[in-house]
Amino acid sequence: MDIIRRDNISYEEFIEEHYKPGIPLVFTKAAKVWKANGLFTPDWFRENYPERVTDCRGKNYNMKEIMDMVEASTEEKPAPYPFIFDIPETLPELMPLLDPLDLNYASPNWLKNKMFQSLGKWGGATELFIGGPGGKFPYLHLDYYHLNAWITQLYGEKQFTVFPRGQEEMLYPRPDDPWRSELNIFEPDYEKHPKYKDATPINFVVGPGETLFIPFGTWHTAYSLTPTISVAFDTLNSKNHKEFMKDVWTFKSRQGKAKAIAMYSYAWLATQSSKISESFKPKVM
Numbered sequence: 001m002d003i004i005r006r007d008n009i010s011y012e013e014f015i016e017e018h019y020k021p022g023i024p025l026v027f028t029k030a031a032k033v034w035k036a037n038g039l040f041t042p043d044w045f046r047e048n049y050p051e052r053v054t055d056c057r058g059k060n061y062n063m064k065e066i067m068d069m070v071e072a073s074t075e076e077k078p079a080p081y082p083f084i085f086d087i088p089e090t091l092p093e094l095m096p097l098l099d100p101l102d103l104n105y106a107s108p109n110w111l112k113n114k115m116f117q118s119l120g121k122w123g124g125a126t127e128l129f130i131g132g133p134g135g136k137f138p139y140l141h142l143d144y145y146h147l148n149a150w151i152t153q154l155y156g157e158k159q160f161t162v163f164p165r166g167q168e169e170m171l172y173p174r175p176d177d178p179w180r181s182e183l184n185i186f187e188p189d190y191e192k193h194p195k196y197k198d199a200t201p202i203n204f205v206v207g208p209g210e211t212l213f214i215p216f217g218t219w220h221t222a223y224s225l226t227p228t229i230s231v232a233f234d235t236l237n238s239k240n241h242k243e244f245m246k247d248v249w250t251f252k253s254r255q256g257k258a259k260a261i262a263m264y265s266y267a268w269l270a271t272q273s274s275k276i277s278e279s280f281k282p283k284v285m
């Protein structure tokens, strides 16, 4: 099976053919509406924001160091992956270059509601991902909170692997963390994971200006082929809010029952508030 790529798809077609059935899609031109498209390069970040800092596996790096590392990265000696900047927090100047954030497709998005925003991160962040050749996302996974992921490649090429929904059995979710797979899909051990033989990974490359839509519940991972810069954000709405609420309960329960009840109640109010606001907007699903 191949990934579907569309250069010209209406919002309604996207909703019917991809969003509702949960089928991944590469939009080849959606990012044309962003000023960031064609602008973001390692040099541009080095020139404009050399001192901005982020943490990667417990160590701080600034933008200039990161860009130097990913440009020197090789298959044999890969730079750490991924370097992630929280855009609204550490690079707020980029937000106007990513407007409209929803690319005229990623709506409705309840995460824009003030109640979710004030909670900081419920997986609902807008993030800059930077990587270099040989940089692999550490594991095959499902995104927490069953959010839909939108990943726009603005520089370089990244290989993605996604699995059509319904292949859980063959992907060996970890018993202690069922959002993460035990597999190393780059070097599968078929003796240990025999059912993986029947899984049908879809491998494809996402290039500059292209946007990948990963529906919630889709197992995926990524691999940087060149120095890469991408922007990722998530969406939540009536389609995934039930699964979202279940995850809120599961994750918050790890911090005790009282915390789980408090957070679940807050999330429930936030989803209700979003649902009501949505009913006053023209684009309703």
Ligand SMILES: O=C(O)CCC(=O)C(=O)O
Pocket: 082, 129, 137, 143, 151, 220, 221, 222, 223, 230
């Ligand atoms: O490396 C990537 O672009 C994939 C990122 C991803 O799947 C995630 O952050 O959940």
Ligand SMILES: [Fe+2]
Pocket: 141, 142, 143, 149, 220
């Ligand atoms: Fe992910």
